[in-house]
Amino acid sequence: LKSEVKNNGSNHLATSVVANAINESAFIAAPIELYSAKYYWTCALGGTAACGFTHALVTPLDLVKCRKQVDPTIYKSNLDGWVKIHREHGFGTRGLYTGVTPTFIGYSFQGAAKYGFYELFKKKYIDLAGEETAHKYRTTLYLAASASAEILADIALCPWEALKVRMQTATTPFATSTVEGFNKILKHEGISGFYKGLTPLWARQVPYTMMKFASFERTVEFIYSYLSKPKHEYNKLQQLGVSFLGGYIAGVFCAIVSHPADTLVSKLNNVKKAEGESTAALSLRLAKDLGFTGLWRGLGTRVIMIGTLTALQWLIYDYVKVYAGLPTTGDRALLRSIALARMRGVGSAIAETQDYVDWLLYSYDEEEEIEQLLDELFYY
Secondary structure, three states, X not given: OXXXXXXXXXXXXXXXXXXXXXXXXXXXXXXXXXXXXXXXXXXXXXXXXXXXXXXXXXXXXXXXXXXXXXXXOOOOOHHHHHHHHHHHHOOOOOXXXXXXXXXXXHHHHHHHHHHHHHHHHHHHHHHHHOHHHHHHOHHHHHHHHHHHHHHHHHHHHHHHHHHHHHHHHOOOOOOOOHHHHHHHHHHHHOOHHHHOOHHHHHHHHHHHHHHHHHHXXXXXXXXXXXXXXXXXXXXXXXXXXXXXXXHHHHHHHHHHHHHHHHHHHHHHOXXXXXXXXXXXXXXXXXXXXXXXXXHOOOHHHHHHHHHHHHXXXXXXXXXXXXXXXXXXXXXXXXXXXXXXXHHHOOXXXXXXXXHHHHHHHHHOOOHHHHHHHHHHHHOO
8 A cells, every 4th residue: 555755745655664664744855965966075075074184183103103114223112203202392293293284184185085086986886887786796886986086086195195204204304394395395306296106105095995995884784783783773973983993993904905005105205216217116126125024014003093094084974974964874875776766667656756765865774674665665
């Protein structure tokens, strides 16, 4: 049997089970239309807030890690490094927070591009693959979307990463300010000076981001499978706590897959090329000089740093989405695409249910529950 769900004069066809599930009068449209321009800008804003702030926060960890990668004998431990830096230069931008400004700027740009383009590419690839194929191979789709997004995001990040590394690892102070350092590189090396580390940066960031997005969603699913209640029965604060834990676990994997390239990035920005030497040739020479053990130098510090970063980033990103009235990160693009495909074969009145589909995806968190309600709605 069908029931009519009325909202502001509009009739939405649904089965009795669906009508009961939304308590008839509880139907509301999502504040931001999913996959609209405003949706992607909101995701980009969330990425800016998530990445710029968190990377700036862990600058002291990054500072010691980068210096140990360049000179393994400089500090006995992380604590030894922090104590020595603080004793000599204090807590500010010439001390423990050396390089914080280019870090904040660079990763704010990168975060906006990474998260915004990830959502865009994910939707585009779903449309290209088709609903059934996309659902079956959704992990592969996540990997492809995240890799595509990161390639673009790193173009925005690379100049600021180059400046940050030089400010943090130069044996004598490279610059007293971000503006001075930027102009110094531009004057002596031109634009190419900002991008000589782009290929190693891609080698570090693309695997990192692929692992970050794909493993996060799977890790969160795994955590909920061991909890006593389904996801939708937990409040938003509790769900954000799971996002933090899942993000930290995903961050550990991210650190491992991207660390050798991270070591090369630190070395590349402090070594001059030989005449006629390409970036690829320089990278191979440095990798050979470092050896297998050298490429993994500083991994412990980076696991702590990246785990903390990734956890905070997912927490902040999902908080921004919730605050804006959007669902937390999940399979919404895929489910919506499947739902709208079903609408095409059901009948003329189905056009009226599109708002309901968006509301359903906005309101429910469990994929199985959403699919069950869609099955009942569309008799499919």
